[in-house]
Amino acid sequence: MNPTMHSSEDDLVFLDEPEHDEFSGASKSHSSWRVMIIDDDPDVHSATTFALGSLEIQHRPLSFLHAYSAEEARNILKSETDIAIILLDVVMEQEDAGLQLVNYIRKTLKLADVRIILRTGQPGYAPEIDAIRDYDINDYKTKSELTRTKLYTAVTSAIRSYEQICSIxxxxxxxxxxxxxxxxxxxxxxxxxxxxxxxxxxxxxxxxxxxxxxxxxxxxxxxxxxxxxxxxxxxxxxxxxxxxxxxxxxxxxxxxxxxxxxxxxxxxxxxxxxxxxxxxxxxxxxxxxxxxxxxxxxxxxxxxxxxxxxxxxxxxxxxxxxxxxxxxxxYDLLTGLSNRLKLLQTLNETLESHLKTKSALSLIDIDHFAETNDALGHQFGDLLLSSVAQRLMETFGQHCHLARVGSDTFALLGDQNLVCPDRILALFNTPFDVDRQEVQLTATIGLIKLDECDGDGSEALKDTNIALKRAKTHQRGGYEYFTRNMGVEIRERVLLMHALRAAFEHERLFLVYQPQIDMVSGKVLGAEALLRWKTDEGKFIPPDQFIPIAEYSGLIVDIGEWVLRSACHELVHLRRLGYTDFQMAINVSQAQFSHPLFMETLHKALEETKVPPQFVELEITESMAMKDPDLLIKTLHQIKQLGVSISIDDFGTGFSSLSHLQKLDVDKLKIDRAFVNDIRLDANEGSIAKMIVQLGQNLGLAIIAEGVENKMQADTLVSFGCHLAQGYFYAKPLTRDDLHVWLKQKDNQ
Structure with a gap:
């Protein structure tokens, strides 16, 4: 049984259905006001009778008839008379079942006196004004707003109307x-x-x-x-x-x-x-x-x-x-300004009129508002937004259309001479008076001249938002006008994102493996699994183009899981071929690593492929390692408990804290290829690579260099104390079949 529920506005109570069956036929007491409830939800019947059953209106009690479908209601209405009110659900067997029944009552049965109150639990199916007029509906309420007091008021008003209509x-x-x-x-x-x-x-x-x-x-x-x-x-x-x-x-x-x-x-x-x-x-x-x-x-x-x-x-x-x-x-209820929908209406009207050629749209984003809101509280933040809105209205309200389109973002639409960066940014030179405090704000602005817009209002707003994001990326407190090149760039990214999703779904992505070598002994120690994408036209899309898009779209989580499983399966296959000491390095992205189900995904991949975890190495980037050290330490501990080793990729590029690095339970540092490329014949070059090697030795970590392309770089790294490497000097990234051939050739050397 469901627990009793109380309304927040008054004491309307929804109870469980009574144990006995409610009588759904006509009441025999004609000294009462007869109320017919038509609803396919039994709880609505019991709640309504409970709310109204003990009440008297005009010194007469209420009696109830019950119908649980439109068809049942039709059968009852054919024989019953003197019904004062019908409480009718809008949506029953069909979306328009309620209105069809009203049409039957009014036009077929010719019952003009009975008062009809429509109720619905789905506001989206609310009848239009034309339907209310055509079907003579006396009232319409959503069930969520129809508390006991309001239900009683509505029924009382309807009964009074019914009594008067009958009397005259x-x-x-x-x-x-x-x-x-x-x-x-x-x-x-x-x-x-x-x-x-x-x-x-x-x-x-x-x-x-x-x-x-x-x-x-x-x-x-x-x-x-x-x-x-x-x-x-x-x-x-x-x-x-x-x-x-x-x-x-x-x-x-x-x-x-x-x-x-x-x-x-x-x-x-x-x-x-x-x-x-x-x-x-x-x-x-x-x-x-x-x-x-x-x-x-x-x-x-x-x-x-x-x-x-x-x-x-x-x-x-x-x-x-x-x-x-x-x-x-x-409208925005906080500031009284138009909201996004109203802005789009006005924007579409402007784009379709002669004003388009001389109008501009601007998005004004308050810098660091989230931090202010968190530090001083949401109430202060609301006062701050209202103060900004008021200043915008005082300056532009008579000549421009203003709107609030985001939590801390305002829109300004008007003549290009008014909607310009200098005028807007000047408003933020003077502090805002908020709750008897002076608050200095800055804003970042994105703009578009509407004569450069080819689409509708939503397209113009989207393009302005692109300009705003570009401005926020380049310089807070500045501005950017939208250009067609920005739009082309964004559209290309969107197209690439859709193509990437399709490629993943149709198995167009594949893995290659770059061997990792002991430069002193020449022994193959393992390989790094690398993701590749080849289009149907045979074109290779570079990883530095599609990986960021995969991360932005969230697709990287699914792709990363597939990479993890595929690399583990290949490692199992290599072990069957006799390479029992082979180690597989697998890259893990920030989005994948921070996903709540990452540990579960890793555990399942190890369990289902039966791969020995000590031969699996996860590579995380240095910047990722420093983003949330506390969470990282906890997650790394869980990974190490599975037996998997950890390597920090691209080390030296993320400006990491050495104190944090000491706390991380990692096994290996990978020298970024940029520092390997710095190794020249000049003895002063390659000093960063040497420093990383010494740091790793002091911390007891293994060191591997990536991007080794010639013998001089390899010899220099060995002289520094780095014995592990990968790069074109030893082998390019290979498909699984090519890797098998390459390994056999190495065995025969």
């Missing part, structure tokens, strides 16, 4: 007016349009010629709720001068008194000479309609007004929700 069914004109008005309101977009619709519909509904306005409390994006003010968002002609002004500027004490009482008491006020209609809603959005006349309503008009107000409240909830979703979709 004799007045078809009034009912049709309400439905038409509500339908039109539901089709509006934005709070201001909705308010204008409410104002015109209510005057038509009550056949009034009065004047008035609607005011609402609004919070600007990026501002605290303490800054809210009541603004007049819709007016009739007489009050048009007040439109978009804050309410206190309206110099009419009597009017302000009526509205103030309505808001403070959260109810409609009907004075002899003025009216303030308060629309209650779940979102608690303060929304009041003022009319400059007293209303003298008969009973039917009061009922019509109540029903209309209920529908307006539901519609207001939806408008507020849609506005909030719109803000989430298009």
């Amino acid at each position: 069914s004799a007045s078809r004109r009034g009912l049709e007016t309400i439905i038409n008005a509500s339908t039109e309101l539901m089709a509006t977009h934005g709070l201001n349009n909705f308010a204008s619709g409410v104002l015109s519909q209510i005057t038509a509904l009550l056949a009034l010629t009065t004047e008035g306005f609607i005011c609402a409390r609004q919070t600007p994006l990026g501002k605290d709720t303490d800054t809210e003010e009541l603004h007049i968002i819709a007016t009739t002609p007489q009050f048009s001068a007040l439109l978009n002004q804050s309410l206190p500027t309206a110099n009419n004490p009597a009017m302000l008194s009526v509205i103030g009482r309505s808001l403070s008491e959260r109810k409609s006020i009907f004075d002899p000479t003025a009216t303030a209609i308060y629309f209650n809603n779940v979102a608690k959005k303060e929304f009041t309609l003022y009319l400059d006349t007293g209303l003298h309503l008969n009973e039917m008009d009061k009922r019509l007004l109540d029903v209309f107000s209920g529908n307006v409240s539901v519609g207001l909830d939806n408008i507020v929700l849609n506005s909030r979703l719109h803000n989430y979709a298009f």
